[in-house]
Amino acid sequence: MTHAEAATRAAFLRTELHHHNRLYYVEARPVISDKDFDLLLRELQEIEQRFPDLLTPDSPTQRVGGAPLEGFTQIRHTVPMMSLDNTYSEEELTAFFARVQKGLARETIDCVIEPKVDGVAITIRYENGVLKHGATRGDGQTGDDVTNNLKTIKRLPLRLPETGPQTFEVRGEVFMPKAGFAKLNKEREEAGEPLFANPRNSTAGTLKLLDPKIVAKRPLDIVFYGLADAGGMDLQSQTDVHALLEAAGLRKADLIWRADSAEGLLAAIRELDEQRKSLPYETDGAVIKVNSFTDQRELGVTSKAPRWAIAYKYQPEQAETKLLAIDIQVGRTGALTPVARLEPVFISGSTVSNATLHNYEEIERKDIRVGDIVVIEKAGEIIPAVVSVKKERRNGGESAVIAPTHCPVCGTAVHRDEEQVVIRCPNPHCPEVVKRRIEHFVCRGAMDISGLGESVVAQLVDLKLVRDVADLYALNELLLARLERVGTKSIYNYLKAIESSKQQDPWRLVFGLGILHVGAGGARKLLEHFGGIDAIAKASVEELVQCPDIGEIVAVSIHAWFHDPVNLQLLDRLRSAGLNFTQKAVTAASEKLNGTTWVITGTLSEDRETIADLIRSHGGKVSGSVSGKTTYLLAGEEAGSKLDKAKKLGVKVLAEPEFRAMI
Ligand code: IVH
DSSP: OOOOHHHHHHHHHHHHHHHHHHHHHHOOOOOHHHHHHHHHHHHHHHHHOOOGOOTTTTTTGGGGOOOOSOOOOOOEEESSOOOOOEESSSSHHHHHHHHHHHHHHHOOOOEEEEEEOSSSEEEEEEETTTTEEEOOTTTSSSSBHHHHHHOOOOTTOOOOTSSSOEEEEEEEEEEEEEEHHHHHHHHHHTTEEEEEESHHHHHHHHHTSSSHHHHHSSSEEEEEEEEEEEEOOEEEEEHHHHHHHHHHTTOOSOOOOESSSSSHHHHHHHHHHHGGGSSSSOOOEEEEEEEEEEHHHHOBBBBSSSSSSEEOOOOOOOEEEEEEEEEEEOOOTOOOEEEEEOOOOOOOOTTEEEOOOOHHHHHHHHTEETEEEEEEEEEEETTTEEEEEEEGGOOSOOOOOOOBBOOOOOOOOOOOOOSSSEEEEETTOOOHHHHHHHHHHSTTTOOOOTTOHHHHHHHHHTSSOOOOGGGGGGHHHHHHHTTTTHHHHHHHHHHHHHHTTTOOHHHHHHHHHTTOOOOOOHHHHHHHHSBBBBHHOOOOHHHHOOOOTOOHHHHHHHHHHHHHHHHHHHHHHHTTTTTOOOOHHHHHHHOOOTTOOEEEBBOOSSSSHHHHHHHHHTTTTESSSSSOOOOEEEEEEEHHHHHHHHHHTTTTOHHHHHHHHHO
């Protein structure tokens, strides 16, 4: 391919990819499969790798571009990012409308009502159809340049359709969809990481990350609601803004009302309240805007907020109930979390009898006492939380909550983290910590030892039959017979499930070990990259970060885990028990490939894992990247950068038939 041919092809591919992205995200009518999309994307990537001068900043390959930043640079907003005044009652909203009527000296005023998306405010500039930069609000005058993080949002066009407006600055809200938030928190829980309290916090936390590669894995999305700079276009109203967003392929609010009287506004906010539950994002209110820009200018702004708009905040559903006790939950990492036990109460569609209190600092700050009447709320309508205390209803019988100085289970003196927020039981043998670890090890996403539920695990630990996960493999009929309410049939099933877990893929074992920050996805990647647990154990931090999806913090955590003598002993015992330490236990077929290292690339007749297993079964090693140590590159169709690298390094390249002939 000549440079000129590559340039033509790259331009074609970019246009195609932008087009398909738009069909998928804006028009919701994709015409090609995800796989075909990826093929086009990969082709473009390969061209850009060969001819780096053809790479443009708006290229669809640049969604996850650039190395992690040291910090964010600041962008000064051309038009300040203001906030809105809030109202909390229909009376206040009616009063707002009356003020507007007075200000404009008119009865009927055309207004627009939009959902108030509960995310993070963002401003984005397009120039000549290309996304130039995006920033957070910051202090309203200057914000963080979060362009690289925003580019990972697939719905956000990097280039605009040529038929629409090309130069302007839009304002919108980045959010995490409810479903994506729930999934992210589940993964964090599995990886032993702290949970996000609500989708807004997780959005804000994600936008603050300096590494766009991590951001790309978080399910961020965006909606737009305003304009900061119309780029010379003649727009007359918020309705025109909606039309412009539409023409530019930028998502606007999914529900929009028009009203021109106070009654009309009230009807709209009530309807929105009914319908907002079905929106994919959290909303905490409605935004009411005077539609006409002439009217907006006439009404003007105060130092903080416009006089032509207001936010009407919905009351999050709250309930009052009695705090019966504070229990301490001991987590897998030893974290002691206070949990409020409540007199059961019905809220937002379900009965709640527990609520999170996050940590002891929060209890102190809110002065929560056992016996108090507390107000609870479904924060982000997901996790119930105690928001405040009805102090006026105290009768003197309440008792203060004291943060534990010792683990309530094993009595070991607790340890506080640097910020003094998380209190941990440092005893690795604490029975509760051990129970949590074993529950995690046997769970479906990990070793999947069916039948070993919470109560059985609790008995196993309490009877000292099991102190760590390796002890599971030393269980026998005699020992299990000591369990209460467990018959011979169950015992047989437990032993069978334990036995067959030895054959589980090793990534399940790595995940099951509960290494901090290593979730199921990370464990899979580790094994794909390293091929076996021993290779992971031997890897340096530098080698670990070479593995896709493994960042510095995770690498340090993995390295530390595999350098703790207690863990190494545990691994030895698991190995002796016969657990599978290498990717798919393959019975050696021959030794024909002994001493060779292979890299696989391109499309082959079978999937890569199968081919890799085949190589391993003949004694070869499989590696993810081409280096001086590579003996052969097995190249299928559409082999890309690896092929180039192999040629450059003089690594011998084999096609599949040649490889098959060798074995
Ligand atoms: S209009 C002058 N419309 O709520 C500010 N804002 O405190 C004009 N928000 O910073 C904002 N949905 O981040 C507007 N449909 C919507 C909105 C919305 C969410 C956020 C925005 C703003 C904050 C107001």
